[in-house]
Amino acid sequence: MMIIAVIVTHNRLALLQEAVTAISKQAYAPSQLIVVNNGSTDGTKDWLSAQPSLQVITQENQGASGGFYTGIKAAYEQGADWVWVMDDDTIAQSDTLASLVRSIHEMQRVHPNDALGFLVSKAVFTDGHPHWMNLPEVHRVQGAIPFNRFDQQGILVARSASFVSLLVSRQAIAACGYPIREFFIWADDIEYTTRITRAGFLGGYVPDSLVVHKTKTNYSADIFSAQPGEAQKHFYGIRNNLYCRRLWKGEMSFWSALLKQIVVIPFRIVKKRKDHRWLFLLINWRATLSAMTFRPAKPL
Numbered sequence: 001m002m003i004i005a006v007i008v009t010h011n012r013l014a015l016l017q018e019a020v021t022a023i024s025k026q027a028y029a030p031s032q033l034i035v036v037n038n039g040s041t042d043g044t045k046d047w048l049s050a051q052p053s054l055q056v057i058t059q060e061n062q063g064a065s066g067g068f069y070t071g072i073k074a075a076y077e078q079g080a081d082w083v084w085v086m087d088d089d090t091i092a093q094s095d096t097l098a099s100l101v102r103s104i105h106e107m108q109r110v111h112p113n114d115a116l117g118f119l120v121s122k123a124v125f126t127d128g129h130p131h132w133m134n135l136p137e138v139h140r141v142q143g144a145i146p147f148n149r150f151d152q153q154g155i156l157v158a159r160s161a162s163f164v165s166l167l168v169s170r171q172a173i174a175a176c177g178y179p180i181r182e183f184f185i186w187a188d189d190i191e192y193t194t195r196i197t198r199a200g201f202l203g204g205y206v207p208d209s210l211v212v213h214k215t216k217t218n219y220s221a222d223i224f225s226a227q228p229g230e231a232q233k234h235f236y237g238i239r240n241n242l243y244c245r246r247l248w249k250g251e252m253s254f255w256s257a258l259l260k261q262i263v264v265i266p267f268r269i270v271k272k273r274k275d276h277r278w279l280f281l282l283i284n285w286r287a288t289l290s291a292m293t294f295r296p297a298k299p300l
Contacts, residue, residue, distance in 0.1 A: 001101070003031055004075035005034065006035075006071030007020065008036045008086075009038065009067075020033065024053075026094060026095075027097075028095075034056075035054050035056050036068075038059065039059065063236075065183040065188040069179045076170065081170050082169055083167070085163050085167075086165050086166070089214040090211050091211060096210060100121065100165075100209045103155050103209070104167075111149070116204070117168070117176075117202055119166075119209075120136055120161035120203070121210060123164045123211050124210065124211070124212055126212060136158040138205060139159050150204065154207065156205040160194045161189065163188070176192075176196050176201075183296070185233055187240035191243075221234065228276050234280070234283050235287040238288060239294055243294050243296070258288055261287075
């Protein structure tokens with residue numbers, strides 16, 4: 001089984017170094033590690049050039065979405081059976097990949113006819129609590145399969161998941177293509193993994209496979225408490241989520257959600273935010289208007 005790991009990085013050299021070291025200490029070692037350098041200006045490029053064991057792809061900053069597009073595409077074209085993707089602030093444990101691989105074998109043993117699309121690790125914050133940003137989407141029934149089909153193997157069936165320690169199968173990539181790079185950041189992982197499960201592949205959540213997601217705080221995207229420096233991320237998040245709404249639920253649902261975003265959400269921003277209200281009002285309206293015409297290229 002050929003597994004290629006992919007890390008996407010931008011201006012976080014210290015965390016990247018820790019993430020790379022964690023990959024090098026895996027009990028089940030990936031065949032190759034690809035680092036996609038999204039135009040870092042903090043010394044990352046120089047450090048990467050001195051790491052002969054890494055495959056480095058340097059490009060202009062295309063956001064996490066563009067980075068994962070590039071990395072997954074490169075791994076697929078090099079013949080990977082599975083591609084293991086993560087951010088540069090994702091720190092794997094020594095058995096993280098081994099637990100995912102064991103889960104592949106267990107799922108195939110119990111139900112050999114299932115088409116496996118992805119498996120995702122449990123992401124925790126530095127204090128050990130589950131990370132709010134990386135909770136997989138688990139439904140009672142996924143297609144005709146209950147969420148607990150593999151409970152004896154310690155695996156839950158998942159509809160979608162984040163790019164924080166996500167293992168994607170070659171078959172899923174061949175059928176579903178790559179992430180939408182035009183998303184830039186946020187919702188790219190949810191769209192991609194949902195695309196995979198909607199195509200009939202199984203997703204699996206493996207709690208025994210653990211990573212630490214070293215963000216500054218344990219948070220999920222929330223426009224009502226976001227800091228000013230996160231405003232542009234919320235632009236992409238709002239626009240991209242509205243695009244997904246249109247894609248999955250059709251035009252009527254899209255325009256209904258868009259109207260709510262224009263009329264209702266601003267009142268909530270004014271009511272709930274204690275500061276920077278005008279900044280986030282403008283971001284919300286800009287993103288909503290942008291969603292009306294946002295038509296990214298087909299992902300295949």
